[in-house]
């Protein structure tokens with residue numbers, strides 16, 4: 001069966017500087033050969049630090065910007081070959097919601113106008129029935145229909161994100177790109193919005209690309225995860241497999257930074273040394289080598305290919321096979337991974353033994369650095 005979305009070898013380099021004659025002299029390698037698929041009704045999380053290229057991938061997928069190379073296929077059709085009519089239909093099928101709903105909602109429009117606009121634009125619902133559809137949409141995202149007459153500033157951040165979600169849903173999309181949708185919200189509101197997104201996915205069969213710098217958030221929503229570093233995917237796997245046993249040293253470091261309220265074991269935080277390199281001048285070979293505790297000469301010289309095992313767990317690391325087990329990283333279900341169980345058993349003091357590896361001793365929070 002064809003995946004809903006197939007992204008193959010996407011490349012986008014932005015011009016960062018020009019000579020006095022206008023010739024490009026420096027490029028930001030924002031996205032440098034990214035491939036992934038998204039199945040209908042499923043969530044792919046794109047995770048990585050700020051500047052790794054997540055938002056650029058989102059914009060490329062929606063064809064808001066043009067790629068330098070690579071292809072994006074939606075329901076089997078190459079978006080690069082679509083004429084204006086087909087592209088318009090695609091714009092209905094694929095929507096985006098942003099981190100800051102206030103910035104993405106027109107402050108001079110009422111909620112009713114905000115939600116009616118896409119219905120009119122795509123000629124979806126006859127005028128007399130639009131009010132009813134607006135009320136349906138508001139109920140769908142957990143807001144009262146009477147809110148339709150209000151303006152965005154009259155709502156809290158969480159409510160505004162619900163309005164942004166309702167606007168995306170108005171055109172009955174198949175795919176929604178959620179670009180850091182809960183990062184600007186209070187922690188107490190985040191899980192409500194994540195639950196809403198999950199509920200809508202179940203009810204409407206939506207697929208999501210969930211963009212986030214935060215693996216802790218992703219854990220609650222992703223079916224599959226792709227970890228990005230400096231414009232490339234360094235690891236991709238089913239979410240459960242990645243959280244239980246991350247293979248790439250960068251994924252391990254990101255995962256170890258998730259605070260756990262009641263960790264079942266003393267846990268370590270893998271601290272990445274040094275500055276994050278710039279996408280303007282990424283390191284040679286493996287782009288993570290300057291911060292990787294396991295880097296060897298080969299890592300500085302050769303770009304590691306993204307190689308998948310039989311289960312589809314793919315890693316771009318020369319040393320995958322030799323790395324130590326993903327020690328005391330707490331997996332998604334809050335229990336121990338089999339590897340960790342072995343590790344704990346190897347120490348006579350159980351959890352205490354793991355702490356002897358010279359890591360955070362408090363057992364409650366990652367080590368503060």
Ligand SMILES: Nc1ncnc2c1ncn2[C@@H]1O[C@H](COP(=O)(O)OP(=O)(O)OP(=O)(O)O)[C@@H](O)[C@H]1O
Nearest residue numbers: 014015028030049050051052053054055056057279
């Ligand atoms: N229009 C542009 N012109 C030049 N450089 C750009 C442009 N858009 C993005 N970049 C650069 O491309 C790189 C990737 O940016 P991008 O916004 O995709 O990353 P990100 O992972 O989404 O980060 P953030 O979470 O901070 O948005 C960064 O170095 C950024 O400065």
